[in-house]
Amino acid sequence: MNIFKKLFLNKSRTPEDGIFLKTITEIINDNPINLEIYKRAFTHRSMNKIDENGRAHNYERLEFLGDAMLGLIIAAHLFETVPTGDEGYLTKMRSKIVSRENLNALGKSLHLVDHVKSKVVASQFSENIHGNLFEALVGAIYLDLGYQRCKTFIQEKVIVPYVDIEKLEGKIISYKSLLIEWCQKQKKSFFYEVFEDTGNEAVKYFGVKLKIDNEIVARARATSKKKAEEIASKRAYFVLQDIIEPPSH
Template structure:
């Protein structure tokens, strides 16, 4: 049984999708249905001829695992003297949500998504999700070795700089907490729901050091509000 049977789809839209994918990847997809699924949002409620839901979520799961393996292999090859700890830290930075979101946005993947509603409401994580779904589609269509070669050209070469990667910060919140522990400073994150006028901003975070307010930030989620505030505090405190 095929993993991705024939879909009910619009031939004109599909053709445009394949042309854009060819521009991104350098080849015309062979298993076209898997790429259609990779850029279909669950809100479309599309089903294949077997009656099963067809969207990018399963491919996102697969792509996440494939990318993790390929990144681990890549680092193992390019950093022959790195120990397990450094390899793990470097891998975490490459596959971080922020990094994947950035790459997915730079690749323009949201333009390919079929979505029922305003794409502006999807949030930044959709870029990384689509990138993982695309990787899952490449893996199914081309196999592991070819997928690895393609990612070398469209992922590693343009977006991953090993020489500067070690200096990149994954989480300013973690960095701030580590600093406060080393310096024996009393650090407090006060985060609560924000019921302000802007419906897109749901959380408010205030950071205090030794009972003094250092900075404040608002954002869509608790995690993002805290990370934004921590980044500002990192700059203000000159850590």
């Protein structure tokens, strides 16, 4: 950036910008150049903002970019550090590292939701907003500071604290996928019986009965069908764990 333009931008910043600049500097451990990119990364769609070109001004496009950068940098790291891994193995490891659970944990650890601009109250945010904001932040770093700095940030925040190959190999990221795969291999029938289970509560709940070979193995309820099925699958896994994964001798 032209030095005179940078000086002008610095002088035109509001006190609120100064606070936000300090926050971003601490989070990314570097000096941002274009603060507007980071403002976008923390703008929720409920603000209904548009840019000078009439396009939506929120974090969703940056979230898409950040997701791609995470996938690329994690894939490159695994390719270099696990030379014996085939395509299927590397894909599975990458999925475990960038799982929604991990991304949400990363977003929470950085307290990103504390800085989001939104017309939605914090208590109504989906759990996934933490991971979405983390991905948007990664996208913003890439646009503002380039690939190398983005790679360093991912190494510091994701690879160093989370990438332990031995632990990841044993980590289950989807109990439903694992259970379905096991049932198919064992030629067992399975069925998720889903029904609304609201009771007297204002929030809509869904109940699930998981049947394997026409026998109910587990039940669960949650605020979405997907969550209820995953919880039921996890419970079924622990019921059948000795069969699914026989103890080694």
